[in-house]
Amino acid sequence: MRALAEFILRGRLQATAVALIGNWVPLLTPATVALVTLRVGRNNGLLILLWGVLPSLLLLGFSQIAPAVATAVVGGVLLTYGAALFLRRGSGWATCLMGIVAVATLMAVLLGALAPDAVQAALQSWNQLLEELASSVDASVSSYSATFVLGMLAYGMAFPAALGLMLGRWWHSLVDNPGGFGAEFQALKLHPTQAVTSMVAAVYCLFQGLDYALWSALFLLPLVLQGVAMVHRLVAIKGLGVQWLFVFYAVLILLEPATQLLAVLAFLDTWLNFRERATPRA
Secondary structure, eight states: HHHHHHHHTTHHHHHHHHHHHSSSSSEEEEEEEEHHEEEHHHHHHHHHHHHHHHHHGGGGGOSSSSHHHHHHHHHHHHHHHOOOOOOOHOHHHHOOOOEEEEHHHHHHHHHHHHHHHHHHHHHHHHHHHEEEEEETTOOOOOOHHHHHHHHHHHHHHHHHHHHHHHHHHHHHHHSTTTTHHHHHEEEEEEHHHHHHHHHHHHHHTTTGGGHHHHHHHHHHHHHHHHHHHHHHHHHHHHHOHHHHHHHHHHHHOOOOHHHHHHHHHHHHHHHHHHHHOOOOOO
């Protein structure tokens, strides 16, 4: 990974090439934009961003759902760029993650208000896909509303933006401060007001039905990432092997309730300070 980071930082041509390839490799474009912004500055970061999202912008005229798809892709990279600017200026991870969620929410709401036809086209395509899948296995499926599509777009912007920012920061650390990102990430902790805001919004959406499922996941995202940071820190304090992290991620990916449980533990960590209370294994 360090070799890739050094290649990206070798010049604009190399960074542009990687950002363009990132349209076919998940997280590569936002991570490249984040790295260049953090290491070189906002002007170079913006230039790489524009090249990186160019293929998505070219898709705008090809179908009715293209505006929604382009918004998700371009919006995610823009969120990464903006968060990287704040991170570069000294803002904490908690502030950056809450900002990503807030701006993703605003962008999705604006898309619903300014481009309702694109949202409806995406909704029809989604419901049609579900019906085809259900018919292939002889099952029934519920239709979703535009609220679900907007939540999917918002989450589709925020999740890769957050992960891309983390990946870019890790690459930055490998080049300038090896090992620094680990300590920085493991210290991630929301302010109590931020934690309450995230949890209240997520719980409210959780009880509003399936159309709000991804909205709930969106608002839980900062707490989930805090939970991941907490687990990494506890594993480091206890001196446990990396195999425990593999088990943790496997459970997190395969069992959906594990994500919600992790968010609850992170919420409690805001006040109970699990990481500060932990002691090294004898």
